[in-house]
Amino acid sequence: xxxxxxxxxxxxxxxxxxxxxxxxxxxxxxxxxxxxxxxxxxxxxxxxxxxxxxxxxxxxxxxxxxxxxxxxxxxxxxxxxxxxxxxxxxxxxxxxxxxxxxxxxxxxxxxxxxxxxxxxxxxxxxxxxxxxxxxxxxxxxxxxxxxxxxxxxxxxxxxxxxxxxxxxxxxxxxxxxxxxxxxxxxxxxxxxxxxxxxxxxxxxxxxxxxxxxxxxxxxxxxxxxxxxxxxxxxxxxxxxxxxxxxxxxxxxxxxxxxxxxxxxxxxxxxxxxxxxxxxxxxxxxxxxxxxxxxxxxxxxxxxxxxxxxxxxxxxxxxxxxxxxxxxxxxxxxxxxxxxxxxxxxxxxxxxxxxxxxxxxxxxxxxxxxxxxxxxxxxxxxxxxxxxxxxxxxxxxxxxxxxxxxxxxxxxxxxxxxxxxxxxxxxxxxxxxxxxxxxxxxxxxxxxxxxxxxxxxxxxxxxx
Amino acid sequence: xxxxxxxxxxxxxxxxxxxxxxxxxxxxxxxxxxxxxxxxxxxxxxxxxxxxxxxxxxxxxxxxxxxxxxxxxxxxxxxxxxxxxxxxxxxxxxxxxxxxxxxxxxxxxxxxxxxxxxxxxxxxxxxxxxxxxxxxxxxxxxxxxxxxxxxxxxxxxxxxxxxxxxxxxxxxxxxxxxxxxxxxxxxxxxxxxxxxxxxxxxxxxxxxxxxxxxxxxxxxxxxxxxxxxxxxxxxxxxxxxxxxxxxxxxxxxxxxxxxxxxxxxxxxxxxxxxxxxxxxxxxxxxxxxxxxxxxxxxxxxxxxxxxxxxxxxxxxxxxxxxxxxxxxxxxxxxxxxxxxxxxxxxxxxxxxxxxxxxxxxxxxxxxxxxxxxxxxxxxxxxxxxxxxxxxxxxxxxxxxxxxxxxxxxxxxxxxxxxxxxxxxxxxxxxxxxxxxxxxxxxxxxxxxxxxxxxxxxxxxxxx
Numbered sequence: 001x002x003x004x005x006x007x008x009x010x011x012x013x014x015x016x017x018x019x020x021x022x023x024x025x026x027x028x029x030x031x032x033x034x035x036x037x038x039x040x041x042x043x044x045x046x047x048x049x050x051x052x053x054x055x056x057x058x059x060x061x062x063x064x065x066x067x068x069x070x071x072x073x074x075x076x077x078x079x080x081x082x083x084x085x086x087x088x089x090x091x092x093x094x095x096x097x098x099x100x101x102x103x104x105x106x107x108x109x110x111x112x113x114x115x116x117x118x119x120x121x122x123x124x125x126x127x128x129x130x131x132x133x134x135x136x137x138x139x140x141x142x143x144x145x146x147x148x149x150x151x152x153x154x155x156x157x158x159x160x161x162x163x164x165x166x167x168x169x170x171x172x173x174x175x176x177x178x179x180x181x182x183x184x185x186x187x188x189x190x191x192x193x194x195x196x197x198x199x200x201x202x203x204x205x206x207x208x209x210x211x212x213x214x215x216x217x218x219x220x221x222x223x224x225x226x227x228x229x230x231x232x233x234x235x236x237x238x239x240x241x242x243x244x245x246x247x248x249x250x251x252x253x254x255x256x257x258x259x260x261x262x263x264x265x266x267x268x269x270x271x272x273x274x275x276x277x278x279x280x281x282x283x284x285x286x287x288x289x290x291x292x293x294x295x296x297x298x299x300x301x302x303x304x305x306x307x308x309x310x311x312x313x314x315x316x317x318x319x320x321x322x323x324x325x326x327x328x329x330x331x332x333x334x335x336x337x338x339x340x341x342x343x344x345x346x347x348x349x350x351x352x353x354x355x356x357x358x359x360x361x362x363x364x365x366x367x368x369x370x371x372x373x374x375x376x377x378x379x380x381x382x383x384x385x386x387x388x389x390x391x392x393x394x395x396x397x398x399x400x401x402x403x404x405x406x407x408x409x410x411x412x413x414x415x416x417x418x419x420x421x422x423x424x425x426x427x428x429x430x431x432x433x434x435x436x437x438x439x440x441x442x443x444x445x446x447x448x449x450x451x452x453x454x455x456x457x458x459x460x461x462x463x
Numbered sequence: 464x465x466x467x468x469x470x471x472x473x474x475x476x477x478x479x480x481x482x483x484x485x486x487x488x489x490x491x492x493x494x495x496x497x498x499x500x501x502x503x504x505x506x507x508x509x510x511x512x513x514x515x516x517x518x519x520x521x522x523x524x525x526x527x528x529x530x531x532x533x534x535x536x537x538x539x540x541x542x543x544x545x546x547x548x549x550x551x552x553x554x555x556x557x558x559x560x561x562x563x564x565x566x567x568x569x570x571x572x573x574x575x576x577x578x579x580x581x582x583x584x585x586x587x588x589x590x591x592x593x594x595x596x597x598x599x600x601x602x603x604x605x606x607x608x609x610x611x612x613x614x615x616x617x618x619x620x621x622x623x624x625x626x627x628x629x630x631x632x633x634x635x636x637x638x639x640x641x642x643x644x645x646x647x648x649x650x651x652x653x654x655x656x657x658x659x660x661x662x663x664x665x666x667x668x669x670x671x672x673x674x675x676x677x678x679x680x681x682x683x684x685x686x687x688x689x690x691x692x693x694x695x696x697x698x699x700x701x702x703x704x705x706x707x708x709x710x711x712x713x714x715x716x717x718x719x720x721x722x723x724x725x726x727x728x729x730x731x732x733x734x735x736x737x738x739x740x741x742x743x744x745x746x747x748x749x750x751x752x753x754x755x756x757x758x759x760x761x762x763x764x765x766x767x768x769x770x771x772x773x774x775x776x777x778x779x780x781x782x783x784x785x786x787x788x789x790x791x792x793x794x795x796x797x798x799x800x801x802x803x804x805x806x807x808x809x810x811x812x813x814x815x816x817x818x819x820x821x822x823x824x825x826x827x828x829x830x831x832x833x834x835x836x837x838x839x840x841x842x843x844x845x846x847x848x849x850x851x852x853x854x855x856x857x858x859x860x861x862x863x864x865x866x867x868x869x870x871x872x873x874x875x876x877x878x879x880x881x882x883x884x885x886x887x888x889x890x891x892x893x894x895x896x897x898x899x900x901x902x903x904x905x906x907x908x909x910x911x912x913x914x915x916x917x918x919x920x921x922x923x924x925x926x
Contacts, residue, residue: 241705
């Protein structure tokens with residue numbers, strides 16, 4: 001009789017202690033650590049402190065480190081003789097508005113049963129990124145509980161500003177190179193291909209964020225007195241926004257596509273084979289037709305092509321009833337997703353020039369660009385990539401795929417540039433997780449098998 | 464030695480009691496009677512009750528009458544043997560947002576000194592319409608104080624829903640025809656031609672009010688996951704708004720101009736002679752070029768041509784920082800100013816059809832039209848028109864002009880249709896009064912000479 005391999009014992013421990021793992025996640029989800037709104041700053045500290053205490057309990061040396069913004073949790077534990085890994089995730093969450101669309105309060109996590117009988121964790125941050133972070137933490141806990149140690153040495157970096165662009169983390173990484181030294185980075189903030197198919201993300205779109213306003217008269221005007229004569233900045237903003245995309249779905253800003261290249265034919269063939277249909281991808285959200293560039297695959301539109309979305313717009317009277325006003329200004333927030341070698345700074349300048357060119361003589365635009373980061377492509381020959389793919393395939397019973405992601409994780413670029421680390425991006429989010437939306441959820445299966453996946457990946461990397 | 468004519472004694476009384484008149488106006492201005500926001504309903508009642516008490520003190524039989532919405536003040540006093548007049552004004556005011564642009568709190572009236580040394584009353588409602596209403600009330604007070612009676616019998620109707628479309632007043636007028644019976648209506652809710660030149664308004668634009676939203680996905684989406692594929696309702700709303708006006712400044716909604724006629728050549732010639740320049744009209748608000756229909760006079764654009772203005776727009780994330788969201792819907796509020804025989808119901812239907820035609824397959828529009836009223840043209844041969852013009856000319860030392868107004872006073876149509884009354888529209892507002900805007904003001908001269916003007920007009924009508 002042979003004793004089971006350690007990894008099997010650790011997986012069994014994960015299964016038998018899932019309820020306690022869930023309780024810990026719920027405790028973290030109850031903390032409203034919204035990073036983009038300064039009113040929640042104390043809760044960001046609270047979430048960081050919660051993680052520090054939890055990781056200290058696991059035997060990590062852990063502390064909440066000052067960054068100039070919300071604190072970053074840095075925790076370290078020695079492990080086996082394999083490569084040392086830097087794990088990255090974030091404890092901050094998106095704002096919850098519109099609050100009235102939440103079925104239950106966003107910071108009161110609950111386990112709900114879906115129509116198909118499956119269970120899901122519902123709360124802001126359930127998936128992005130608290131649930132994902134805790135898959136890794138719980139995997140470490142299980143290894144420690146069963147074997148007394150970790151298969152490899154691990155440094156965790158769990159930040160509090162990912163949803164606001166990781167604005168202080170870049171300097172923090174630069175200033176703490178020695179402390180964060182590792183052989184590879186592990187990042188858990190991405191998704192599965194579908195409910196059954198695990199995925200490793202090897203390309204990430206970049207981002208450029210802008211806020212701007214169109215200003216006309218020097219004060220709000222009565223539309224009965226000035227309507228028909230005075231420029232209305234809402235109309236001008238609307239025209240400017242309408243001019244961003246052409247009828248072919250392409251972005252009509254001159255120079256925008258500089259640095260964008262088509263996919264290599266073999267990758268394009270692989271992606272065609274994945275056969276992502278509008279019915280599958282858009283059907284669940286109530287849509288039927290991709291709105292992107294004509295002639296492109298849907299999977300290209302969402303992962304390998306650059307985009308522009310207005311994320312918010314406001315101006316004039318927005319209260320109850322009506323007000324016959326022509327406002328003096330109108331506002332919009334916009335994000336660009338960037339790919340290939342697009343330069344965020346050049347995209348920003350091209351956008352500003354384009355918007356200004358749309359405005360009539362009495363209107364002007366003012367811009368408040370906040371941040372940007374270029375796209376990232378990871379090496380397909382990363383040593384740990386094959387190992388992780390095998391571990392994921394073993395856990396899920398289906399071959400793990402390598403995909404591009406539409407989202408941005410800007411710090412991955414800094415890991416390469418400042419720490420010399422390639423990043424393995426593995427996550428268990430699903431398309432219907434309502435990330436950034438009301439009623440965000442994380443399937444209990446994602447959480448449970450996510451923990452198990454990391455148990456296997458750590459084992460595989462150590463081997 | 465002849466004793467002075469009564470009117471001269473009354474004018475002298477106005478001059479000597481101006482401080483007390485101002486105190487009473489300030490008391491009324493302190494009541495935040497915003498009619499469009501239900502949170503202020505109790506203050507609307509408070510303003511009505513204040514007027515009732517004040518008018519009772521003048522010897523009017525006065526009461527606040529239920530309308531189904533905010534109460535209407537009805538007050539009556541017998542007078543000389545001339546025609547009986549129905550005076551109309553409103554005690555409700557516009558919302559005050561954006562509050563941060565007010566130099567002092569909107570409901571704490573104050574007397575400010577302008578750069579040219581003139582004094583002005585600053586408060587929400589200082590002009591529109593509390594200040595204007597009180598010019599008439601104070602004129603009546605002075606007549607009563609000096610002569611013990613009024614030159615003509617007067618019924619006052621001071622409503623509380625003008626800023627929200629007088630929505631209950633139409634039924635109220637229909638239900639109280641006998642009570643409101645008169646020979647002519649006097650309305651004080653319009654403006655002067657300029658600081659020196661009094662005006663009688665003989666045409667009023669109509670209005671159609673709509674609120675609508677564009678809906679795309681069934682929930683808010685993460686722009687990193689769905690950007691480039693999912694329809695963004697902010698973009699679609701922007702395109703729809705951009706499509707309302709053509710490059711020639713005309714409204715591009717099919718059928719919109721049905722019922723719109725050019726001015727008679729003689730009126731057009733008069734208006735040309737008034738020589739309203741962009742520099743004069745738009746310069747003070749920081750603009751230089753009229754944005755209306757190419758080939759039209761500025762004075763046509765603002766008074767005899769129909770218009771469309773988006774008064775408010777909102778959608779997506781509008782808080783601090785950024786949120787990478789594609790919202791499920793985006794909203795706008797819109798008003799049309801109507802002229803001639805334009806039918807508000809037909810304009811509304813044409814607008815809805817036009818917006819729907821702009822939207823792609825996955826987007827739909829929902830409309831929440833609230834009200835509309837056609838334009839009104841008053842007879843140039845009204846008996847009291849000549850008398851009022853002489854009275855105004857005597858007071859201001861400059862010939863009173865007859866003009867069209869860009870604004871709407873829908874109840875004037877009901878006075879004609881239900882009560883058989885033509886309306887004499889006289890007011891003392893100025894273009895720079897910031898009506899509906901932060902820091903609304905009413906020149907002390909408008910208030911003072913406005914009272915004196917009504918003293919003279921009542922005398923002239925009685926003669």
